[in-house]
Amino acid sequence: MENNTVGKILFTREQIEKRAEEIGAQIAKDYEGEEVYLVGTLRGAVMWMADMMKNITNDAEIDFIVASSYGSASTTSGVVKIKKDLDGDIYGKNVIIIEDIVDTGTTLKFLKEHLADRNPKSIKICTLLDKPSRRLVDVKADYVGFEVENLFVIGYGLDYDQKYRNLPYISYLEG
Numbered sequence: 775m776e777n778n779t780v781g782k783i784l785f786t787r788e789q790i791e792k793r794a795e796e797i798g799a800q801i802a803k804d805y806e807g808e809e810v811y812l813v814g815t816l817r818g819a820v821m822w823m824a825d826m827m828k829n830i831t832n833d834a835e836i837d838f839i840v841a842s843s844y845g846s847a848s849t850t851s852g853v854v855k856i857k858k859d860l861d862g863d864i865y866g867k868n869v870i871i872i873e874d875i876v877d878t879g880t881t882l883k884f885l886k887e888h889l890a891d892r893n894p895k896s897i898k899i900c901t902l903l904d905k906p907s908r909r910l911v912d913v914k915a916d917y918v919g920f921e922v923e924n925l926f927v928i929g930y931g932l933d934y935d936q937k938y939r940n941l942p943y944i945s946y947l948e949g
């Protein structure tokens with residue numbers, strides 16, 4: 775990815791916001807009468823977390839976690855570390871992990887197990903993007919914004935070397 779340039783727009787802000795409305799309505803239905811505990815994964819899920827929060831009408835708490843499996847480049851190390859843990863207690867709660875992208879699945883599987891140890895009532899996963907062709911470990915998101923092919927996507931929270939997170943749409947790197 776040496777001469778990287780921003781590719782075409784894959785998903786516009788309007789498409790993403792519409793999808794957040796649809797998934798939010800589905801979550802409100804699935805958890806009717808229950809509270810949810812939304813766990814956003816920083817920094818990539820920040821825009822998607824904000825979209826989901828606006829569309830989940832249940833009583834909700836929000837919290838953030840920072841896990842890293844990538845260095846500053848675009849290849850995975852396969853090792854996941856928690857760099858910032860949750861502030862709140864999830865015991866007995868309906869946790870929904872709000873993720874930016876599921877690629878190999880390594881990060882999500884680790885996160886799910888890490889949080890399951892604290893005995894929440896339930897854990898589900900809501901990801902903006904899913905790259906199923908890259909999956910190395912067995913983990914599945916319960917709510918998926920969009921599937922993408924094997925491209926290095928950027929924008930709407932997703933970075934390349936900490937850049938492009940503020941693009942209000944999803945694109946990919948060419949180069």
Ligand code: 5GP
Pocket residue numbers: 818843844850874875876877878879880881882925926927928932933934
């Ligand atoms: P996994 O553990 O599933 O391989 O990777 C998850 C993390 O890797 C994501 O949360 C994201 O930070 C990063 N990642 C994976 N694929 C991409 C991609 O196409 N673009 C960007 N910007 N980050 C990615």
